[in-house]
Amino acid sequence: MGAADVVPGVSGGTIAFISGIYDRLLESIRRINPSVLVKWRQQGFAAAWQHINGTFLVTLFAGIGTSILSLARVISYLLVAHPIPLWSFFFGLITISLIHIGRQIPRFDLANGAAAAAGFGLAWLLTVSNPLMLEPTGLNLLFGGMLAICAMILPGVSGSFILLLLGLYAPVIGAIKGLELTTLAIFACGCVLGLLSFSHVLSFLLRRFRSMTLAFLCGLMLGTLNKVWPWKVALTTRIDSSGNEVAVTEQVLSPWAFEASTGEAAQILLAMTAGLLGFGLVWALERFAKEQGQ
Incomplete structure (x- = not known):
């Protein structure tokens, strides 16, 4: 999940879902709410810890x-040096x-179709929006x-990409x-506040409207695929914290149009191999989750 969250366009929530821990998370x-304190006072710390699944x-x-601390540099390097694979x-x-x-999703009806369309529309709008440039x-x-x-906890929506849209991705990375502890502490406080509040909403939706929520999440994931398409050219750029020029808005191209436009190799065979590795990872996670469930 940490490795996925570093990459703009990829969600750690997707990894949580396919590994079978999403609902548990x-x-x-x-x-984690005020009732935990009551349980702690009445039954002790061990009961409260078990109640929130603390371990x-x-x-x-x-x-x-x-993963974020160890892979931030690696992912940043790969995004610049080997973006296509x-x-x-x-x-x-x-x-x-x-x-x-x-x-x-047990069935595809009008309600689920509308939810999927709404998710797709939201994701597509996010991926083509011009980013803000907020001061950190x-x-x-x-x-x-x-x-x-x-x-980050929504499958299909990338927390890193939201930061990119806000203009805060470079300062946070x-x-x-x-290891700027003050900046990280403020950002972490925001994460905790958002996590504790939004998890209640999402958990409620999955309990009461599971099919529609899953359809919405599928729409989100489908709508973000253009963001992770391997062959694209930058329309506008910015300078990141390391002095590198990175894309802000991009145009999706076919591999052949990419070669013609940039003069660079499309690396189709390498791209297919890397894509199959992504398929294989999900298959392995599914197998692992099933075995753990048994």
Whole structure:
């Protein structure tokens, strides 16, 4: 989940869903509320810890944090040096994840179709929107953390991409690389606030309107595929915190049009191999989740 959350366009929530821990994650977070303090006072710390599934949450978020800290530099490098195989890998991962989640919708009726269309429209609008350029002030970082974490637990919506749209992606990644503790602490507070509030809403929707919610999430994932399409050219660019020129808005091309436009190799065979690796990862996660369930 941490590795996925570093990449704009890829959601850690997708990884949680295909690995079979999504409902457990939402339910555990939802239980972190004032009633935990009452349980602690009446039954002790062990009962309160078990109530929120504390060991699961600490282990999961420790893994996410470790992955983000260790892979931020690697992912940033691959996005610049080897973008086609990296995007191909995530395109394959999201495509097979979309199929995996879609299989869990029991029927496709008008309500589910409308929910899927709404999700697709929202995701497409986000991916073609011109980004803002917010200053990395304390209030903006707090607000950005709240929005990003909401996106991070939604399959199909990337928290990193939300930060990119807000103009906060470079400052946050720069703070992670440079271990700027004040910036990270403010951003983390926003994440905690957003997570504790949004998890209640999403958990309620999955309990009461599961089919429509899954259809909406499928629409979100389908609508973001243009963001992770491997062959694209930059229409507008910006300079990141490392002084590199990176794309802000992009145009999707076919592999052959990409070669003609840029003069660079489309790396079709390498892209197909990377996409199949993404497929294989999801298949392995599905198998693992089924075995754990048994």
